[in-house]
Amino acid sequence: xxxxxxxxxxxxxxxxxxxxxxxxxxxxxxxxxxxxxxxxxxxxxxxxxxxxxxxxxxxxxxxxxxxxxxxxxxxxxxxxxxxxxxxxxxxxxxxxxxxxxxxxxxxxxxxxxxxxxxxxxxxxxxxxxxxxxxxxxxxxxxxxxxxxxxxxxxxxxxxxxxxxxx
Numbered sequence: 001x002x003x004x005x006x007x008x009x010x011x012x013x014x015x016x017x018x019x020x021x022x023x024x025x026x027x028x029x030x031x032x033x034x035x036x037x038x039x040x041x042x043x044x045x046x047x048x049x050x051x052x053x054x055x056x057x058x059x060x061x062x063x064x065x066x067x068x069x070x071x072x073x074x075x076x077x078x079x080x081x082x083x084x085x086x087x088x089x090x091x092x093x094x095x096x097x098x099x100x101x102x103x104x105x106x107x108x109x110x111x112x113x114x115x116x117x118x119x120x121x122x123x124x125x126x127x128x129x130x131x132x133x134x135x136x137x138x139x140x141x142x143x144x145x146x147x148x149x150x151x152x153x154x155x156x157x158x159x160x161x162x163x164x165x166x
């Protein structure tokens with residue numbers, strides 16, 4: 001992922017999270033993240049209404065392509081994939097089980113409350129981790145520290161290019 005503040009290299013685990021990895025790569029290959037943006041930063045201080053606090057940055061596709069996406073995918077729970085939300089984990093954002101489409105987030109620090117059985121969501125189903133950052137967590141932390149109003153990055157950090165390297 002090439003962003004306007006630096007590159008982030010992620011490794012997708014298609015063996016353990018095949019549905020989620022294929023979904024993410026479909027959006028990458030289709031150019032949906034080119035022109036997308038990191039739009040959300042979640043830090044302990046900007047979650048006053050959450051009893052379980054997390055640290056992540058969240059990104060989405062190019063807003064001009066928002067109507068061109070695919071239907072939501074089935075939730076691949078961490079209880080099956082054994083991929084935990086540790087520092088640098090990349091995972092799909094969701095509102096309920098089986099609702100993830102294109103938004104993803106990257107964990108800053110270990111976030112066990114996002115795993116299956118975690119308390120971040122009342123349903124306890126967790127989120128679908130599908131890989132990890134292998135290079136440039138410093139860029140992830142720079143995005144997390146960027147100016148924000150509540151959890152909304154102001155301005156968002158643009159994704160200039162998302163592509164496979166192998």
